[in-house]
Amino acid sequence: xxxxxxxxxxxxxxxxxxxxxxxxxxxxxxxxxxxxxxxxxxxxxxxxxxxxxxxxxxxxxxxxxxxxxxxxxxxxxxxxxxxxxxxxxxxxxxxxxxxxxxxxxxxxxxxxxxxxxxxxxxxxxxxxxxxxxxxxxxxxxxxxxxxxxxxxxxxxxxxxxxxxxxxxxxxxxxxxxxxxxxxxxxxxxxxxxxxxxxxxxxxxxxxxxxxxxxxxxxxxxxxxxxxxxxxxxxxxxxxxxxxxxxxxxxxxxxxxxxxxxxxxxxxxxxxxx
Numbered sequence: 437x438x439x440x441x442x443x444x445x446x447x448x449x450x451x452x453x454x455x456x457x458x459x460x461x462x463x464x465x466x467x468x469x470x471x472x473x474x475x476x477x478x479x480x481x482x483x484x485x486x487x488x489x490x491x492x493x494x495x496x497x498x499x500x501x502x503x504x505x506x507x508x509x510x511x512x513x514x515x516x517x518x519x520x521x522x523x524x525x526x527x528x529x530x531x532x533x534x535x536x537x538x539x540x541x542x543x544x545x546x547x548x549x550x551x552x553x554x555x556x557x558x559x560x561x562x563x564x565x566x567x568x569x570x571x572x573x574x575x576x577x578x579x580x581x582x583x584x585x586x587x588x589x590x591x592x593x594x595x596x597x598x599x600x601x602x603x604x605x606x607x608x609x610x611x612x613x614x615x616x617x618x619x620x621x622x623x624x625x626x627x628x629x630x631x632x633x634x635x636x637x638x639x640x641x642x643x644x645x646x647x648x649x650x651x652x653x654x655x656x657x658x659x660x661x662x663x664x665x666x667x668x669x670x671x672x673x674x675x676x677x678x679x680x681x682x683x684x685x686x687x688x689x690x691x692x693x694x695x696x697x698x699x700x701x702x703x704x705x706x707x708x709x
Contacts, residue, residue: 462505583659606626610685646704685700
């Protein structure tokens with residue numbers, strides 16, 4: 437038998453925690469002295485304590501821990517629960533990091549207010565182009581919603597084009613269409629030499645010409661595109677234009693290092709009336 441203090445040290449928990457587990461019936465002492473009330477524990481009870489702590493640290497409430505233990509969870513099942521919880525935590529961490537990057541990007545946009553690079557905007561005609569296209573829905577225009585959708589689309593589109601032996605004729609491009617429910621349809625496109633619009637496992641779309649496009653070059657990751665988009669918006673307004681369509685994003689240079697990306701942003705404009 438071990439005193440509650442010794443058992444706490446062996447189990448790497450606090451005495452207070454053991455007393456609480458006793459009070460709620462989750463881990464009773466092996467013996468309680470009827471006179472002094474001192475609690476004593478057996479080494480065999482460390483097994484249950486280990487399971488209690490492991491399951492609780494997975495994020496379950498003590499009531500849920502009790503229910504799980506009453507079902508006599510095996511070591512293999514505990515490992516499975518740990519793997520599942522690890523995946524959930526990794527997903528949460530990834531989402532939190534993406535949210536943090538989004539906040540930091542927004543702060544950088546704020547810092548650059550008043551220093552917009554409007555001199556770099558160029559007006560030009562954009563010729564029509566036939567593209568192979570895959571699309572999927574994102575929750576919003578937020579970078580943390582767009583990024584996880586568009587990147588796999590381009591990967592899959594390139595794979596399908598290679599399987600079809602289709603010749604890519606230009607840089608990839610993306611465009612977006614807002615839905616009534618606030619979500620966004622993300623379109624990933626690759627210009628390709630495709631005679632037929634039928635018989636493919638991707639859409640073949642003829643994107644129309646843009647008679648007048650206000651364009652600007654963005655250098656760096658698309659997570660940092662905010663200031664460049666806003667520079668374009670300021671130029672359009674200050675030079676007497678209205679925008680008619682959401683921007684197309686042309687991927688001019690996409691090395692592994694995202695900070696070295698070069699992307700042209702195109703927005704159709706017309707003179708303000």
